[in-house]
Amino acid sequence: MLSKMTILNEVGVLVNTIDQLYTSSIINRRGKTADGEFSTEVIAEELLRLDIKNRLKEINEVVREKGYRVATHNGVVTTGHKEEDSNRKEERVAIQLFNLSQSGTIFDHIGRIIDYQVPLKNNRADKGLGKIDLISLVDDCIVLIEFKIKENRETLLRCVLEIATYYQVLSKPKLLESYSNDFGSPKRIKKAVLIVLDSLQYKEMLELRNGERRHLEKLMDALEVQVFCMDPVSFEVQTVFIHEGLCNPKSEG
Numbered sequence: 001m002l003s004k005m006t007i008l009n010e011v012g013v014l015v016n017t018i019d020q021l022y023t024s025s026i027i028n029r030r031g032k033t034a035d036g037e038f039s040t041e042v043i044a045e046e047l048l049r050l051d052i053k054n055r056l057k058e059i060n061e062v063v064r065e066k067g068y069r070v071a072t073h074n075g076v077v078t079t080g081h082k083e084e085d086s087n088r089k090e091e092r093v094a095i096q097l098f099n100l101s102q103s104g105t106i107f108d109h110i111g112r113i114i115d116y117q118v119p120l121k122n123n124r125a126d127k128g129l130g131k132i133d134l135i136s137l138v139d140d141c142i143v144l145i146e147f148k149i150k151e152n153r154e155t156l157l158r159c160v161l162e163i164a165t166y167y168q169v170l171s172k173p174k175l176l177e178s179y180s181n182d183f184g185s186p187k188r189i190k191k192a193v194l195i196v197l198d199s200l201q202y203k204e205m206l207e208l209r210n211g212e213r214r215h216l217e218k219l220m221d222a223l224e225v226q227v228f229c230m231d232p233v234s235f236e237v238q239t240v241f242i243h244e245g246l247c248n249p250k251s252e253g
Contacts, residue, residue, distance in 0.1 A: 004035045004042050011046045019059045020128060022161035028154055040157040044215035053222050056168050062129065063171040064122045067178040073115055075099040090149050091117060094133050108237045109228055110145065111138035114183055120169050132166055141188045142179060150196045150232060156204045157216060159193045164223045167191050192226040202229060205240050
């Protein structure tokens with residue numbers, strides 16, 4: 001169990017490599033500090049103090065020259081892994097959601113899923129860049145979605161920082177261009193996290209609603225990250241956190 005001061009000192013060092021902040025193990029610390037505070041609350045408060053929103057803007061953009069759409073993304077699982085392999089479950093469910101949208105399903109709040117596992121790398125030299133789990137379309141807006149299944153044990157703080165980091169890494173004009181031909185002319189980009197009922201992230205959202213995670217709430221608001229919750233059986237999606245500016249159709253992505 002770490003003290004609050006130990007965590008603050010480590011965060012102070014980590015922000016110097018802002019593009020890798022979300023990957024740090026301390027961002028994924030569950031439970032409380034030796035001082036009795038939620039570890040992620042201590043971190044969220046410090047990140048706000050350190051002006052995390054503008055620090056993230058220091059991340060260098062990586063332009064994927066050939067665009068972000070991948071021709072082979074046709075809804076067929078090609079991982080070669082067994083279905084029970086836990087590290088591939090999220091990818092398989094993401095493809096399932098994509099296929100449902102291909103069949104006409106428009107999910108409440110997050111709209112139509114138009115792509116999955118979207119790469120951020122431009123070439124092999126781009127190390128440490130992941131993939132966007134899902135991309136959806138709501139009216140003229142592209143939504144970048146970090147998706148977590150129930151078995152996932154990452155903190156909500158990590159999820160929020162991950163999608164906020166990806167947003168800064170990608171070339172926004174190139175992303176919009178990549179999906180313009182087949183999906184009209186999307187003009188804005190939003191950031192979101194999609195969690196499922198009874199997951200670790202869902203329990204944290206319940207604590208947030210009870211006023212126990214005020215700093216995390218402020219951080220999510222500052223980074224303009226929405227959170228949605230899905231029933232993994234019915235696939236019904238509900239809103240659990242919306243940054244108010246993102247509800248305005250005139251707001252910028």
